[in-house]
Amino acid sequence: MIVVMKTHTPAAEIESLIQEFRSWNLTPETIESNNKVVIGLVGDTASLNIEQVQQLSPFVEQVLRVKHPFKRASLEFRHGEYSEVAVPTPNGVVTFGQNHPLVIVAGPCSVENEDMIVEIAQVVKATGAQFLRGGAYKPRTSPYAFQGHGESALSLLAKAREVTGLGIITEVMDTADLEKVAEVADVVQIGARNMQNFSLLKKAGATGKPILLKRGLSATIEEWLMAAEYILASGNPNVILCERGIRSFDQKYTRNTLDLSVIPVLRKLTHLPIMIDPSHATGYSEYVPTMVKAAIAAGTDSLMIETHPNPKKALSDGPQSLTPAEFAELIAEITPLLQFFGRGHQSDLTTTFTAKVPSTALITA
Template sequence: MIIVMKVGSPEEEITRVSQEFTDWGLIPEKIIGKHKVVIGLVGDTADLDPLQIQEVSPWIETVLRVEKPFKRASLEYRHGEYSDVIVPTPDGLVTFGRNSPVAIVAGPCSVENEAMIVETARRVKAAGAQFLRGGAYKPRTSPYAFQGHGESALGLLAAAKEETGLGIITEVMDAADLEKIAEVADVIQVGARNMQNFSLLKKVGAQPKPVLLKRGMSATIDEWLMAAEYILAAGNPNVILCERGIRTFDGQYTRNTLDLSVLAVLHTLTHLPIMIDPSHGTGKAEYVPTMAKAAIAGGTDSLMIEVHPNPAKALSDGPQSLTPERFDRLMEELAVIGKAVGRWSQPAVALV
């Protein structure tokens, strides 16, 4: 349920109303919008009478039920206002959201060595990226495939961060590693294979760093949003949804099927920012630029693109990685579309 307060409601009255709902055994969450304050009620509200709630205060404008199973993640919960996820980085604040320029995340699938990750970081920063992606811990289908360098790779990400000022996005696979990952990462990624690892979702929801939640390879939109609900319910409001392709019947030409229709669908369902990953979504570097441009035209809030200085020798996911030179050209191409839809920032200044 959400309680919409009237314009100009006194802060003291909002506090009093919230306390009354707390006394009822509910959890009130205050959401400050552009013009009004909304109080979200979480708990057993099924038998509550909206008219009874209306009588709690003359400053209550209306009482609405949230019909979706995902309460906090729903657009209704924020009374139709989209939320921003604002991430501090060494270079300043970066905003993921519908009213901000498209945020660009780029880097290799996995951190291989210091020279490689620092070089890649410098190149993607010079092209205009705000975040470096790179896996320290890598979930792989085969137990014999490269699994990442683990904790030592976190140190390499920290070195790249210090060198370039980029924010860091890296994946957590085990809650036991969460604390040390959070020391380096500015955004913590939950990968597709862990989208329904509910104990892990609760753990990342209980810590303060923003969370990037990738869609499971066979997950429905409702399942994806319910996974986000676990993080939100644990207390972390800063969740970014990432579409990375789903498994369909045709795997001959692409690794996955990149579901760009989620952009239109999610904009009607949730207030959370949306990221598109065309690298995993297609699995082939030659298709990445086309899908990245389509994603910006379709309204994405962010892009995640794999970049490697020598894809042919990458330890993981080389076929879907762009070279730094191709990434440079792609950023120029994306700028044309981004500016046309009003979602592009000024060109970045190359590192000296």
């Protein structure tokens, strides 16, 4: 249930209402928008009479029920206003959200060694990305596949952050590693396989760090939003939803099916920012540029693109990774597209890639 207050309602009146709602064993959360305050009520509101709430104060303008089971994640809960996730990085605050420039996240699937991660960090920064992605802990289908270097890789990500000033996005797989990951990551990623790891969701949310929540391989949109609700219910409003492809019938020609229809659907259902990961969705680098452009046209707030200095020798997910030269070419291609859709980059994109990046970074073999 949400209670919309009239414009310029006195703060004392709002506080009085909040205390009243608490006495009803409800959790009130306030949202300020356009000189109005909206009070969201979380708890057992099914038996509440709307007229009873309306009569609590002459400053109450409207009382509405939130129809969806995902209360805090619902667009209704914020009275139709889309939220922003502002992330401090060494290069400044970067904001994810519908009314902000597109945010680009790029880097390798796994952190392999210091030279590699620092090199690719310099590449993606020079080309215009604001965040470096790289896996320290890797969930793999086979127990014999490369699982990541773990804690030592976190220190390498910290080194890349120090050298470039990029924000860091990396995945946490286990609550036991959460504190170590949160020390390095500017945004903590919860991967597709852990989307419904409810213990991890609650504890990650409690860190207060921005959380990137990837959609599960077979998850419905409602299941995805209910997973986000766990993070929001822990008191953390900074959640970014990432579509990374869902499992479908055809796995011969694409790794997954990139569900771009989630963008307009999520815009109707939730206030949370949206990211698209075309690399994991398609599984092949040749398809990534097309899906990047489609995602921009559909209205994504952010993109996550895998980039590796030498994809053929990558320890994980090489086939879906762009080379530095391919990544730079893609950024050059989408720059006018971003301008056309009013989602221009939050930092100036480079016009001459080779002028800013060492020639060693242009490995394509």
